[in-house]
Amino acid sequence: MPLRQLYSIPVGLLLGIALALLFPAGALYVAWLGQIFISVLKLLILPLILVSIYASLAGGTELRRIGGRALLYYLLTSAVAATLGTLIGLTFSRDLPAGLLELPQLAPTAANFSLDQLIANLIPSNFFASLADGNVLHIVFVAVLAAIASRRIATEHRTTLLGGAQALDALLMQTLAGVLKLAPIGVAALVYTGLAGMDWAGIFQLRAFVWAVGFAAVLHALAFLPTLYRTRTGRSPWAFVAACREPLLTALSTASSSATYPVSKRALENHGISERVTSLTLPLGATLNMDGSALYQSILLIFMSQLAGTDLSPFQALFIVLLTMASSAGTAGIPGGGIAMMAFMLDLLGLPQTYLALYLVVDRFFDYPITAINVWGDLVVAALVDRDLARA
DSSP, X not given: OOHHHHTHHHHHHHHHHHHHHHOGGGHHHHHHHHHHHHHHHHHHHHHHHHHHHHHHHHTSSHIIIIIHHHHHHHHHHHHHHHHHHHHHHHHHTTTOOTTGGXXXXXXXXXXXXXXXXXHHHHSOSOHHHHHHHTOHHHHHHHHHHHHHHHTTSOHHHHHHHHXXXXXXXXXXXXXXXXXXXXXXXXXXXXXXXXXXXXXHHHHHHTHHHHHHHHHHHHHIIIIIHHHHHHHHHOSOHHHHHHHTHHHHHHHHHHOOHHHHHHHHHHHHHHTTOOHHHHHHHHXXXXXXXXXXXXXXXXXXXXXXXXXXXXXXXXXXXXXXXXXXXXXXXXSOSSTTTTHHHHHHHHHHHTOOGGGHHHHHHHHHHHHHHHHHHHHHHHHHHHHHHHHHHHHO
């Protein structure tokens, strides 16, 4: 990769920060540039996921070997993130005064998950509606189902379908390479627009929450995940960070794990990770593995309970861990995608929907670093699965 292209996204990120600090009023005039950039990235996501998973699975038996390993790692990293967030949230929220932000006081009560909603989140009933809604998890399900079914059709038909999927995958990746040449402009516009409209006063009111999320994020992203990577691969995690800085900075600037998917795929494959691994683990990770969201949402729910004047029991704290693990897997990989899921979790805990005000105050700030942690977890798991397969 040329040196100029390698550092293009960091340049755009720094430019956006500088413009937001020096000329915040000008953000409205360049916001459309960021919207175009992220829209084009999203345009590539669903077809790329569909054809890459199909091409990876149709000709082999990797579903159990790759998918099973990936799911185990995702369960481990999400459980650690949610537990870490819960413990740190309980510690940092002790002295938080009830009634901050004038939210209503109400003791939470647990509710049950909806099985119908869970099934609808996992299995599509209308493929075209799933495409229109951009539901990545549904697309993964269809791609896996089609790959399994293709093994039972005539060899010549399977060969034709596989060749077409591989050709389309190559076309989409070449299109991505062209889009990323404009990354500095798109990233700068996105960061400029996001920072210029930030509610810093509201965030400062919740500085205990900011410190809690920051501390938990550092522990998970810079301690646990690097240690896991070094333990399982025997390699330097910081060299891996350097190789993956393009998708990490893309996630940090776009707040969209889904839009970062094609960038992550290219970076990992340039680093030597097998395409059969990236084609399956990354789409699954973009929908199921939300380390940052699990960590962040567990802390947020604990702070909401504290603001409601309710002390959590150990059982309720455990419930929050399980709740955030499940709910983070259904969080949409787009900016602000957690709003609907947070409303659902408030219902489960018995908190009024007006508590979404707290979420809206802090989410615009935290959406960016939390998305980067989500993507970092996906990248690490892909590397671990690839290393496991190489050793098998």
